[in-house]
Amino acid sequence: MPSSRRNFLAGGAAAGVGLAVAGGVPSLAQAHPSRPRPTGGAGNKPFPPLVDDPDGILALPEGFSYAIVTRTGVTRLDRGQGVTPADHDGMAVYDAGHGRYTLIQNHEIDPGAEFGVPHVRGTVYDPGAVDAGGCTVIRTDRAGRNLGEFVAISGTVSNCAGGPTPWGTWLTCEETEDRAGDEWEEDGRSGVFQKDHGYVFEVWADGSADPRPIKCLGRYAHEALAIDKDRTKIYLSEDADGPNGLFYRWTAPRGVKLGNRVLTRLAPDAGTLAAMAIVMDDGSVLPDVAYLTSAQLGRPFPVRWIPVPERDAKTKPVREQFADGQVTRGRKFEGVWGTDEGVYVVNSYAWEEGELPADAAPHDGMVWFYDYRAQTIQLVTYFPHQATAEEGAPAKFTDLTFDGPDNVTVTPWGSLVLAEDGAGASHVLSAIPGGPTYAIARNQLNDSEFCGPTFTEDGKVLFVNMQDPGLTLAITGPWERYLG
Numbered sequence: 001m002p003s004s005r006r007n008f009l010a011g012g013a014a015a016g017v018g019l020a021v022a023g024g025v026p027s028l029a030q031a032h033p034s035r036p037r038p039t040g041g042a043g044n045k046p047f048p049p050l051v052d053d054p055d056g057i058l059a060l061p062e063g064f065s066y067a068i069v070t071r072t073g074v075t076r077l078d079r080g081q082g083v084t085p086a087d088h089d090g091m092a093v094y095d096a097g098h099g100r101y102t103l104i105q106n107h108e109i110d111p112g113a114e115f116g117v118p119h120v121r122g123t124v125y126d127p128g129a130v131d132a133g134g135c136t137v138i139r140t141d142r143a144g145r146n147l148g149e150f151v152a153i154s155g156t157v158s159n160c161a162g163g164p165t166p167w168g169t170w171l172t173c174e175e176t177e178d179r180a181g182d183e184w185e186e187d188g189r190s191g192v193f194q195k196d197h198g199y200v201f202e203v204w205a206d207g208s209a210d211p212r213p214i215k216c217l218g219r220y221a222h223e224a225l226a227i228d229k230d231r232t233k234i235y236l237s238e239d240a241d242g243p244n245g246l247f248y249r250w251t252a253p254r255g256v257k258l259g260n261r262v263l264t265r266l267a268p269d270a271g272t273l274a275a276m277a278i279v280m281d282d283g284s285v286l287p288d289v290a291y292l293t294s295a296q297l298g299r300p301f302p303v304r305w306i307p308v309p310e311r312d313a314k315t316k317p318v319r320e321q322f323a324d325g326q327v328t329r330g331r332k333f334e335g336v337w338g339t340d341e342g343v344y345v346v347n348s349y350a351w352e353e354g355e356l357p358a359d360a361a362p363h364d365g366m367v368w369f370y371d372y373r374a375q376t377i378q379l380v381t382y383f384p385h386q387a388t389a390e391e392g393a394p395a396k397f398t399d400l401t402f403d404g405p406d407n408v409t410v411t412p413w414g415s416l417v418l419a420e421d422g423a424g425a426s427h428v429l430s431a432i433p434g435g436p437t438y439a440i441a442r443n444q445l446n447d448s449e450f451c452g453p454t455f456t457e458d459g460k461v462l463f464v465n466m467q468d469p470g471l472t473l474a475i476t477g478p479w480e481r482y483l484g
Contacts, residue, residue, distance in 0.1 A: 045482050047430060047438045050399050057471075059442040064477030066441075067144025069103075069463075072470025073115050077136070078150040085136060086115040088465035088472055090161030090224065090407060091452030092170045094205055096139065102205045103138040103463060104152060104170040105452065105472065106159040111193075112186025115470070117154045124155040125201070125211040128194035129184075133159040135172050135203045144461075144474035152204065153211050157197045160239065161224035161407055161452070163336060166231060167260045170203045171214075173222030175239055177317060198222065198313070200236075202264055210261070215268035217250055218311040220318045224407070226338030228372060231258040235343045235370065237333035238319060241355065244288060244329035246319050247276040247345055249305050268312060274305035275319075278328040278377060289330040289368075290350045290360035292379055298434055300376035330366075331355045335408035335418070342371045344380075348404050348421060351385045364389055364403035364422065369433065380433035381405075381416070392423040392447070399439040402429060407451055412459040413483045419464060421449035428453060428464055428475075430483060438482075441475065459484070 048061040058066050069075075075084045089106040096102045109116050109132050116131025123134070134154040139147040153172065160175035178197040183190065198220050199213030217225075221240040227233070232252045238245030251272045252258060278286040279302040286292070286301070309321045319329070331350035336343060344367060349355075351362035365383035370376070383402055388395055395401035404422020411417055416431040417440075428441035428450050441464070443450065448468035455462050462475045 046436075047440050047482050050439055050442050053444050057445050058466075058473065058475075059444050060475065061440065061477070064440075064475060066476075067474045069140050069144050069146050069472040069474055070105075070138055070149060070470075071472075075146050075149065077118075078148045081120055081151055082118045083115065084149060084470065085109065085117045085134070086113055086470045087133075087467055088470050089159065089451040089467060090163075090172070091454055091463060091465060091472075092162075092164040093454045093456055093463055094168060100139060100141045100147065101456070103140065103472065104172075104203055104205055105136050105138060105465070106162060106172055107133050107136065108158050108160050108175065108451075108467070109133040110158055110176075110186065111184045111191055112189040114187070117151055119154045120151040123151050123153050123209045123211055125153065125213070126155040126157075126193060126195040126197065128192050129155045129157050129197070130189075130191055132157050133174070135159060135170065137205050137207070138472065140474065144476075150207070152207075153201055153209060155211065156201060157193075160222070161335060162200070163225040163227065163338070164454075165202075165227055165258070166229075167258075168205070169260065170205075171225055171263075172201050172203050173224060173236075174198050174200075175221045175223055177219070177221055177240075177313070200225065200263075202261070210264055212264050214263045214266070215312060216263070216266045216270040216273070218248065218273050218308060218318055219313045221245065223334050224336035226336045226343045227258060228338060228343070229340045232256070234258075235336055235338065235345070237336050237345055239332050239334055240317075240319060241331060243319055244331050244355075245333045246322075246327055246329060247333050248308070249274050249276070273308045273311045275308060275322060275327040276377075277304045277306050277326065278302075279304055285325050286328045287325065288357050288360055289328060289347055289366060290356040290363060292366075293361045293363070294379075294382040294384065297379050297382060300371065300374065300378045303370065303375050303377050334406045334421075337408050337410050337416075339410060341373065342369050344369055344408050344410065344416065346405050346408050346418070348406050349383075349385075349389075351390065361385075365405040367405060367408065367416065367418070367431065367433070381418075381431050381437065389423040394424050398425045399427070399442060402427060402437060402439070404449075405429070405431075406449060407453055409453045409455060411455050411479075411483050412457060413480070415483055417453045417455065417462065419450035419453050421451075423447075426450055428462075445469070
């Protein structure tokens with residue numbers, strides 16, 4: 001189906017759209033930046049004000065344009081598989097050659113949905129998870145046209161984010177802890193899960209499928225992950241509460257280097273899964289990230305990694321297996337994105353009673369950078385809590401007031417792009433670690449979150465999803481002018 005395009009161009013055609021990703025590797029799998037860079041200089045130029053979209057979908061700065069690549073329930077899947085599923089979420093971009101590109105996209109869906117991911121032979125993990133989550137593969141080109149879409153994995157649940165691999169696949173994460181035998185019900189439909197959920201799965205863009213869980217990475221409410229440059233460690237976030245979730249590191253067994261189909265062959269207890277503990281000056285462990293505020297921006301804190309006792313959570317959820325004072329918790333550990341020297345991780349917000357310790361500071365978003373070599377973590381972006389966010393009321397200055405950062409990616413110029421999932425207006429944001437944050441897009445259609453931002457390696461196109469009503473968007477324009 002032809003794509004839709006809306007232009008915000010000043011006196012000319014849009015900049016050329018190129019999505020070259022060398023060697024079939026996902027965009028920015030080997031990110032350009034190292035450590036968070038200081039403020040000032042390149043990449044610190046404010047974006048122009050956002051211009052309202054006459055079509056009422058996406059407000060962008062003058063000089064930028066968007067194309068709609070897929071739309072839930074409208075664009076069709078290949079091979080008679082049905083229509084595009086709902087709830088677009090995490091995503092990666094790949095070079096398919098000849099000016100064409102491939103996206104692997106999560107669908108964060110519970111069973112029984114109207115537009116769930118259909119069960120396609122060879123892709124199904126749990127036959128009991130009907131019309132639930134999974135991943136689709138989307139083909140597009142430099143104009144953002146829809147050239148086809150098909151199911152890559154199905155029968156999984158609430159596929160939230162994940163992460164690209166250096167060898168050109170996608171690791172999709174289930175944000176759930178459902179167990180085999182649990183019943184589900186939705187809109188008059190019901191069923192029973194036949195398998196445990198809360199795992200990570202590897203997904204391929206070439207149509208092959210192997211819907212086996214990677215059990216060595218643990219069973220919990222996975223959000224996102226990143227693989228280090230040596231291919232021996234994976235950093236993973238957990239979006240959970242009661243108690244709050246954790247940030248994890250999995251270390252491969254000695255002599256194992258990660259590559260295509262290696263993870264799916266490992267034993268369930270292979271390697272070491274451990275949770276982060278931030279160490280304070282007196283040697284104690286910080287109980288929750290919300291105790292730190294903008295006063296600690298840029299300050300590195302030492303980190304210890306505490307092994308998980310029982311990673312498959314057969315009797316107790318993983319995060320409940322640690323005593324108070326043993327690990328550092330955080331409300332809504334969300335987006336994760338790796339660079340050659342470290343990894344970014346996001347906490348979306350914590351301000352309601354029960355979301356943070358009573359004596360900690362409410363906040364509307366925190367972005368961290370963990371340094372591989374130094375084994376330290378530092379706060380690089382901080383959004384203070386604003387009372388209007390509690391009611392979802394519009395801020396007086398909508399495009400200057402931000403909350404609820406969720407997914408994160410690193411641009412080719414070293415800055416960050418954040419997707420908001422907060423109250424009030426939802427934005428796509430440009431964030432300079434340790435510096436300012438700018439609005440680069442606003443959802444004009446509704447208050448749905450943005451998901452899965454991912455830049456092409458040459459910096460020409462930013463792909464991003466609007467979860468409801470389920471849109472995949474390709475945004476083009478003079479990115480380098482403001483980010484480079």
